[in-house]
Every structure is written in structure tokens, then in C-alpha cells.
Amino acid sequence: MQHDDVIWDLIGNKSFCSYKVKTKTQQFCRNEYNITGLCNRSSCPLANSQYATVREEKGLCYLYMKVIERAAFPARMWEKVKLDRNYAKALEQIDENLIYWPRFIRHKCKQRLTKITQYLIRIRKLTLKRQRKLVPLSRKVERREKRREEKALIAAQLENAIEKELLDRLKQGTYGDIYNFPIHAFDKAMEKQEEETESEEEEEEDEEESGTREFVAEEEFEESDLSDFEDMNNLKGSSDEEEDAEEQSSEEEETEEELEEEKTKAKSKGKTPLKGPVRKKRAYVEIEYEQETEPAQKSKAT
Amino acid sequence: MDSNEAEGEETEKKSESGPCFPPTFSVSEIKNKQRRHSMFLKLKEEKRKQKLELKKKKKKERKALGDKAPPKEVPKTIENQRIYDETTVNPEDEEVAFDEGTDEFSAYFNRLTNPKVLITTSDRPRGRTVRFCEQLATVIPHAHVYYRRGLALKRVIPQCVSRGFTYLMVINEDRKVPNGLVLCHLPDGPTAHFKVSNVRLRKEMKRRGKDPTEHVPEVILNNFTTRLGHSIGRMFAALFPHDPQFVGRQVATFHNQRDFIFFRFHRYIFKNEKKVGIQELGPRFTLKLRSLQKGTFDSKFGEYEWVHKRHEMDSSRRKFHL
Numbered sequence: 107m108q109h110d111d112v113i114w115d116l117i118g119n120k121s122f123c124s125y126k127v128k129t130k131t132q133q134f135c136r137n138e139y140n141i142t143g144l145c146n147r148s149s150c151p152l153a154n155s156q157y158a159t160v161r162e163e164k165g166l167c168y169l170y171m172k173v174i175e176r177a178a179f180p181a182r183m184w185e186k187v188k189l190d191r192n193y194a195k196a197l198e199q200i201d202e203n204l205i206y207w208p209r210f211i212r213h214k215c216k217q218r219l220t221k222i223t224q225y226l227i228r229i230r231k232l233t234l235k236r237q238r239k240l241v242p243l244s245r246k247v248e249r250r251e252k253r254r255e256e257k258a259l260i261a262a263q264l265e266n267a268i269e270k271e272l273l274d275r276l277k278q279g280t281y282g283d284i285y286n287f288p289i290h291a292f293d294k295a296m297e298k299q300e301e302e303t304e305s306e307e308e309e310e311e312d313e314e315e316s317g318t319r320e321f322v323a324e325e326e327f328e329e330s331d332l333s334d335f336e337d338m339n340n341l342k343g344s345s346d347e348e349e350d351a352e353e354q355s356s357e358e359e360e361t362e363e364e365l366e367e368e369k370t371k372a373k374s375k376g377k378t379p380l381k382g383p384v385r386k387k388r389a390y391v392e393i394e395y396e397q398e399t400e401p402a403q404k405s406k407a408t
Numbered sequence: 409m410d411s412n413e414a415e416g417e418e419t420e421k422k423s424e425s426g427p428c429f430p431p432t433f434s435v436s437e438i439k440n441k442q443r444r445h446s447m448f449l450k451l452k453e454e455k456r457k458q459k460l461e462l463k464k465k466k467k468k469e470r471k472a473l474g475d476k477a478p479p480k481e482v483p484k485t486i487e488n489q490r491i492y493d494e495t496t497v498n499p500e501d502e503e504v505a506f507d508e509g510t511d512e513f514s515a516y517f518n519r520l521t522n523p524k525v526l527i528t529t530s531d532r533p534r535g536r537t538v539r540f541c542e543q544l545a546t547v548i549p550h551a552h553v554y555y556r557r558g559l560a561l562k563r564v565i566p567q568c569v570s571r572g573f574t575y576l577m578v579i580n581e582d583r584k585v586p587n588g589l590v591l592c593h594l595p596d597g598p599t600a601h602f603k604v605s606n607v608r609l610r611k612e613m614k615r616r617g618k619d620p621t622e623h624v625p626e627v628i629l630n631n632f633t634t635r636l637g638h639s640i641g642r643m644f645a646a647l648f649p650h651d652p653q654f655v656g657r658q659v660a661t662f663h664n665q666r667d668f669i670f671f672r673f674h675r676y677i678f679k680n681e682k683k684v685g686i687q688e689l690g691p692r693f694t695l696k697l698r699s700l701q702k703g704t705f706d707s708k709f710g711e712y713e714w715v716h717k718r719h720e721m722d723s724s725r726r727k728f729h730l
Contacts, residue, residue, distance in 0.1 A: 235560075236560050252605070255694055255696075258665040258667075259665070261485070261665055267661075267663060268628060268663075269676075271628050272676055272686075273682070276684075285678050
């Protein structure tokens with residue numbers, strides 16, 4: 107016989123029920139047919155012989171009903187009614203199925219249906235948005251990569267590589283005439299030229315020796331002796347060459363730019379001004395001083 | 409080889425004293441762990457002694473010969489022993505030159521377009537990532553940072569194209585730290601996906617200089633030897649405008665070593681023509697290429713030019729792809 111009160115006494119308040127989950131302030135019921143999820147006298151599916159729930163399966167809502175007449179047939183106890191996808195129609199269906207049932211159960215069923223439709227809508231919206239894909243990391247692989255990266259960093263010797271590259275670019279002349287000291291390159295080129303065309307140079311020098319003055323550096327003078335490149339301005343020979351180069355390069359800037367546009371390198375991002383014409387004109391010295399070095403020149407002359 | 413050496417050892421020991429072992433014997437066959445361990449240690453000692461003797465002998469010979477000694481052997485490094493990659497680019501290769509003249513970056517390298525970069529992150533970036541984005545934007549000229557706001561990349565890309573951006577950079581974040589970079593060249597250019605590691609922001613750098621100025625930096629690309637490396641190198645090069653302003657004296661370096669790309673940003677000063685001083689400004693990070701896709705970002709239907717497959721590609725320690 108179905109005595110709900112007896113059942114509730116046995117499992118309900120402060121007794122043991124296997125579906126009961128107790129927390130500090132509340133008791134929950136884990137029974138899958140429970141309508142509210144709490145452990146109450148009116149919500150317990152075991153202690154109520156007339157009971158109804160709304161449950162959702164694969165996006166569809168169903169109304170489950172239990173009546174006392176079927177209490178003896180556990181296999182057929184729950185009557186399953188498929189509810190309409192339309193929310194309003196589903197509400198009407200609930201009303202029509204639970205027409206003479208207690209208010210509490212009707213109300214709670216509708217509440218549950220509302221909640222379920224809300225979360226189904228949310229699921230559908232989220233699946234349309236971008237999903238975050240979780241890619242599992244393998245700890246072993248990560249550790250291995252980290253170690254390899256450290257070793258690669260040591261092997262790379264970044265500072266040395268960068269410095270080397272910058273010095274190479276300076277030697278190649280990608281910086282143009284911004285820096286005053288690529289003199290070694292000039293000296294080397296000069297030496298080469300002297301070896302090749304000594305006689306020509308002698309002739310040219312003989313022609314122009316009368317009247318023209320030339321200030322040159324000492325033979326054993328080396329640029330590296332100077333640490334501060336401001337002192338470079340005091341050097342007559344070097345500054346002459348630089349000024350010549352500057353004068354000539356300013357004249358030839360336009361031609362240089364045209365030539366640069368023709369040759370663009372993908373990797374080196376600087377300009378490569380032609381050094382050819384400048385070098386060829388080296389033998390003939392036309393002295394035009396710029397303002398800033400004039401006083402220095404005068405002092406050295408005397 | 410181990411068994412042979414063990415054999416040799418055993419025969420030596422035979423003459424002194426001790427047990428006789430059967431010819432094909434290896435230390436690993438002893439079942440008792442302690443004895444096995446002690447035999448192994450003895451074996452190692454023997455090997456080490458032999459090595460030392462050999463070294464001493466060589467040194468003596470070298471001294472004796474003096475000038476006529478053969479030149480010192482070059483030590484083997486991973487770079488020396490690298491397995492030769494068939495796709496290594498020969499500088500004079502015509503086919504490569506032709507390809508580069510007609511690929512997606514040709515517009516940039518023919519000076520038809522100027523780079524304009526859009527930097528963004530994944531959803532809801534945390535502080536570190538945001539600061540990293542800002543610093544990147546100072547390093548790369550014409551870069552703009554935009555907050556993601558949950559937009560889908562496929563919708564972002566046509567908008568960027570219409571606004572004239574040439575690059576889209578998405579920094580992916582995991583656990584409050586940037587860990588991925590998607591670099592997408594915009595008018596349907598290639599998309600590269602990198603793993604980012606060891607990000608150091610400006611605050612965390614030791615002995616750093618002042619903030620970078622607005623001048624256009626120079627670019628250094630080191631060690632991009634293979635075809636794949638070449639295309640990645642061009643991708644990085646196209647991020648920066650053509651004409652660096654040497655007045656700024658800033659240089660951005662992408663250095664490839666063993667498939668790791670190290671990014672550094674320095675300010676340099678030439679002390680004389682043989683010495684240059686560099687000072688690190690700017691953020692630093694390392695990249696490792698994970699995939700290169702032909703079109704713009706499309707994870708489902710994209711055509712992948714290169715994908716890192718761990719089991720095939722990581723099996724050898726001497727094989728590198730960039």
C-alpha cells in the first residue's frame with residue numbers, strides 16, 4: 107500500500123535516503139525525476155504518489171507523470187509525454203495534461219520548462235559563436251623544446267652576430283656618409299689604386315703640384331688610436347677626404363638615388379651609394395673646406 | 409660496441425686476475441643491480457683513462473712536431489653536423505629569384521605598398537599580453553593595437569583589407585601569458601602560426617636603454633637558409649617600411665638558430681669602424697614556426713604549405729627546417 111507519510115518518515119527529514127545530498131544549509135535530492143532538486147516533503151518523488159516532472163533529452167522536452175494507480179507497476183509507472191518545441195504551446199500542453207493536479211506541481215513543472223528552454227537557447231547561440239579549441243600539450247615535448255631553445259640561444263651568440271652584421275653593413279657602405287670614419291676602406295682602396303696606376307698618379311700630381319696644398323696624415327698614423335670620433339675632425343687628411351666625398355656625394359646624390367632604386371636588395375635595408383666615381387676622383391684633390399673645420403685647419407697650419 | 413670493449417677489458421683483466429667471462433658479454437646482462445652498477449662504473453673509468461691517454465699522446469705529438477703539426481680539428485657542433493636540406497637556397501638560384509619576384513610579397517618589395525600592421529589578441533587578454541601588444545606597436549612602425557571584443561577573424565580580415573592594412577598580427581594568450589602568434593599577410597597572403605616563448609617586456613630587461621623612438625628601424629634577418637626560411641624571412645621583412653632611418657640607430661633582429669627565431673630590438677652606436685656598441689631596448693621573444701598556410705587565416709579549409717609534424721620532423725636532432 108502507498109502511505110506517503112510513512113515513506114517520508116522513513117527517508118525524509120533527518121533520515122537516510124540514498125538520493126539525499128546534505129550540505130551545511132540545505133538538502134538536495136539527486137533523484138532524476140525530482141522537479142526542484144531539493145529534498146522536501148512536496149518535492150520528493152518517492153514520497154508523493156502523484157507526481158510530475160519535465161525533463162529534457164537531446165533538445166526535446168518531455169513531461170513525466172506518475173499516478174498512484176500505477177504504483178504497483180514500476181516498469182510502467184512514469185507516463186512520458188512529448189512537449190511541443192514552441193514554448194507557449196508546451197505550456198498549454200502542461201496545463202492540459204496536469205489539469206486537476208495540485209497547484210504546486212503544475213507551477214514547478216512550468217518553471218522547470220522555462221529554465222530548460224532558456225538554457226537550450228543559450229547552447230544554440232554559443233555553438234554559433236567561435237569555439238575555443240583546447241590543444242593538449244605534452245609535458246615531455248614542452249620540456250624538450252624549452253631545453254632546445256636554451257641551447258639554441260647559447261649557440262646563437264646574438265650580440266656577436268648583430269654586431270658583426272652591423273659592422274659588415276658599415277663596411278659595405280649602406281650607411282652612406284653618416285659616419286665619418288670608414289677611412290680604412292678608403293685607405294685600402296687607395297693602396298690598391300696606387301699599386302695599379304702609380305705612374306698615372308705621379309703624372310697627375312706633377313701637374314697640379316704648383317700652387318695646390320695638400321694636408322695628409324702621418325704615414326704611421328692609425329685611426330684606431332683615436333677613441334673619440336669627435337677628434338676625427340682634427341685630422342686634416344681624413345677630413346679632406348671626407349669633405350671631398352661629402353661634396354661630391356651631395357652633387358651626385360641624385361644620380362645615386364636613381365642607381366639605388368635600380369638595385370634594391372631584399373635583405374639589406376640600407377642604401378648602397380656608389381663608391382666607384384668617388385674613388386676615381388681621389389687622385390685629384392680639390393680643397394673646399396666646410397665651416398666647422400676651418401679654425402682647426404688654421405691652428406694646425408701654424 | 410659495448411660488448412667488444414667489455415671483451416677487451418675482460419681480456420686485459422684476465423691477465424691480471426679475476427673471473428673469466430664468455431666472449432659475447434655486456435654489462436647490461438648482469439642481473440644483480442649493484443654488481444651491474446659497479447661493473448658499469450669500472451667500464452666508464454677504463455674508457456675515460458683511454459681517452460685521456462689518447463689526448464696526452466696527441467698533445468705530445470703536436471708539441472714535438474711544432475709548426476708541422478696538422479691543423480687543429482674543428483669541433484663538431486650541431487650547426488656543422490646539420491643534415492643538408494635540399495631546399496637550401498643558393499643565392500644565385502634563378503628559380504628562387506623568379507618566385508620571389510612573383511609571390512605575394514613582390515608588391516612590397518617593388519615598393520608598391522607600405523606596411524600597415526594591425527595587432528590584436530585573443531579574447532579577453534590579460535595585463536601581460538596587453539602590455540606586450542603595446543610594446544610591439546612601438547617597435548613596429550605604423551602598427552595599431554585594437555581590442556578584440558570577441559570578433560571572428562574571418563570577419564575581421566575583410567574589414568582590415570578594406571582599411572588598407574597589410575598585416576594582421578594576433579597574439580594568442582594562455583594562462584595570462586602570450587604563447588602564440590598568428591601573422592597574416594593581408595591581401596590574401598600567407599598566414600604563419602608561431603609558438604611564442606620567453607617573452608620579456610621592457611620592464612624586465614636588464615641594462616636597457618630608453619624607449620624606442622619613432623624612427624624606422626633597420627632589419628637584420630640571420631640564417632634563413634631554406635626555401636621555407638626564405639619565405640618566412642620575407643614575411644618578417646615586409647613588416648617594416650622600406651627605408652630605415654639611420655638617424656634613429658635602431659635595429660630589429662630576427663635570428664634563426666635551430667628553427668627558433670629570436671627577436672631582439674637594439675640601439676647601436678659605432679664607436680669606431682671596428683667596434684660597435686649595442687644596447688637592448690624593446691621587448692624580446694622567441695618564435696617557433698608551427699604552420700604556414702597559403703591563404704589568409706582559415707583553420708578549416710586552408711591550404712597548408714608547411715605544418716610541423718612532431719613525429720616526422722622532431723625525430724632527428726640534426727635536422728632543421730628553417
